[in-house]
Amino acid sequence: MSVLRKVWFCFLMQSIAMIVFSQSVVIPLPQKTEPLKGTFVFRTDMRIFYNHHDLLFSAQYLAKRIGQEVTISTNIGYSKKAGIQLLLSEQCPVANPEGYELLINTDKITITARTAAGVFYGIQTLLQLLPPEVEGNDKTGQMIWQLPCQRITDYPRFAWRGLMFDVSRHFFTPDEVKQYIEQMVRYKFNVLHLHLTDDHGWRIEIKSLPRLTEIGAWRVERSGPFGTREKPLPGEKATYGGYYTHDDIRDLVKFAAARHVTIVPEIDVPGHCMAAVAAYPNLCSTSDTSIKVDPGTHFAEWHDDGSFTMFVDNTLNPANEEVYDFLEKVFSEVATLFPSEYIHVGGDECYKGFWAQNPACQELMRRNNYSTVDQLQGYFMRRVQRIIDKLGKKMIGWDEIAEDSLPTQQVAIMCWRNQKIGYEAARKGYRVIMTPTAYSYLDYYQGDPLVEPPVYAGLRISAIYSFDPCPYPELENSILGGQGNLWTENIPYLQYAFYMTYPRALAIAENYWSPAALKNWDLFIQRIEQHFDRFDRAGISYARSVYDPIVEAYVEDGRLKVKMHSEAPRTVIHYTLDGTMPTQYAPVYTEPVNIPAGRITLRVRAYRNNQPLGNMLIIPIENLQAPPYLRQ
Helix, strand or coil, X not given: XXXXXXXXXXXXXXXXXXXXXXXXXXXXXXXXXXXXXXXXXXXXXXXXXECCHHHHHHHHHHHHHHCCCCEEECCHHHHHHCCEEEEECCCCCCCCCCCEEEEECCCCEEEEECCHHHHHHHHHHHHHHCCHHHHCCCCCCCCCCXXXXXXXXXXXXXXXXXXXXXXXXXXXXXXXXXXXXXXXXXXXXXXXXXXXXXXXXXXXXXXXCCXXXXXXXXXXXXXXXXXXXXXXXXXXXXXXXXXXXXXXXXXXXXXXXXXXXXXXXXXXXXXXXXXXXXHCHHXXXXXXXXXXXXXXXXXXXXXXXXXXXXXXXXXXXXXXXXHHHHHHHHHHHHHHHCCCCEEEEECCCCCCHHHHXXXXXXXXXXXXXXXXXXHHHHHHHHHHHHHHHHCXXXXXXXXXXXXXXXXXXXXXXXXXXXXXXXXXXXXXXXXXXXXXXXXXXXXXXXXXXXXXXXXXXECCHHHHHCCCCCCCHHHCCCEEXXXXXXXXXXXXXXXXXXXXXXXXXXXXXXHHHCCHHHCXXXXXXXXXXXXXXXXXXXXXXXXXXXXXXXXXXXXXXXXXXXEEECCCCCXXXXXXXXXXXXXXXXXXXXXXXXXXXXXXXXXXXXXXXXXXXXEEEEEEHHHHCCCCCECX
């Protein structure tokens, strides 16, 4: 074959591959894709035209991501020569303010929207249509990029599409938060909920209350799983921690806003306040001056009925007027730093045992004719809501606050315990953000527990994808959207945060952007797999747990048996019980397997095309005989 014919053959094969590739890779799935005839070829001297100054950042962002010799201009005479056009237009056929139309013709690519956010989301779709090489830093000598002509019309199902990042349990620098934002916008997330305060650290400067960061932002250095660490020793110096200054916050807000992300701050009250109480002991019911910022000790006991007992007073005293003066100072500074419509005030997991023993709390109950100490939380949350309202903001709280008879038009409920609570709150008239633990908690392990980080619960990507945030049409106007939550007790650094977030966040992104009617697990997982290469090239850690077999043990007629299956399609599961490795020549799983008595170890691995996928699982019989493997 001549050199010319080889070049032409390679070009043809690449064209075919790109056509197939581009039709199946986008996450979240667009509303509608219409194939057109022809292909568009990227030139090395690509030009980008934008018609409005609000699109300058988007044009610069796209030029940087493409990484070729790209030039940008808003000069109208430049538009005819531009290979890519970014247009704001009231005539855009997509009316949704975050929607867009992406039109790829043989001579140019046009992204049209009614807002800059819509154009930015169209850019994310365009970049995903390009091959994975676009994610790398070095694009010199890259292949010729080409796309099949097509028209994509797209808009989100929900307005709130978020991720919660806990920066209290472990501190993440401003630059690390920016990296987290930079990755989430690629999948059209538009809310970053920052969990700024908790028992383990106060992470935001409050200039009128300097001890919050002088003391509350720091704890003693410890290692090991949270809940097992040793208490601070007398006189031990607190060296782990950090906080965001006002300038840090302003910079983060600006960085996020350029990418059409709203940062929603959370100051968690009245519980989860050990860091605040360590700084200002007068705020809690016991006024205990020995309280320190917790380094991850066993300071609470959870009971089978869901209740819990606190060994340390981490709760603000609702009967102390100094608490409300404190909160006015905190929320006043927070409100000036964050332009978000909402401020999150927590409200979850509030232990009331110390309130019950406090004379001032007992007097407050008597004056208000309260019959139970639980009613004090409603009193507290109503006082907090008035503070937030006076600042021109709206209040969000975890779903416990839905029990407190708050004004529905000024308060949003973040549903975390289960989705039923969220739907009930929506029927009461509250705005609701869905984030139920069973479908949204990204700190849970995501594959087999023996090869995943030690956490008390698991959540697979298939379970997340199965969730419909609003199956009731009559509630669609009340459900704002939803988010995934990344609690960081056991997540000490950024790449580990990425590992726990991805690829599960992609299922969350699709749940809140794409129509429920278009969801298809087999097609979704194929798109997920194509994004693994993108993560690799971008240097983003992620889990491949979707490839690990799912092993379920049960007892039938007195015998222990196991069933095995995989989330990933087109896989073959090989296993052994004799101590040998589960290679592609080992027995193939086709039906439930009897586990013989004795010191047996099950070894299992998934394969595709005789190539191993994911982890090899090594499960001793004693593990199979107990949860989470053993199903009752």
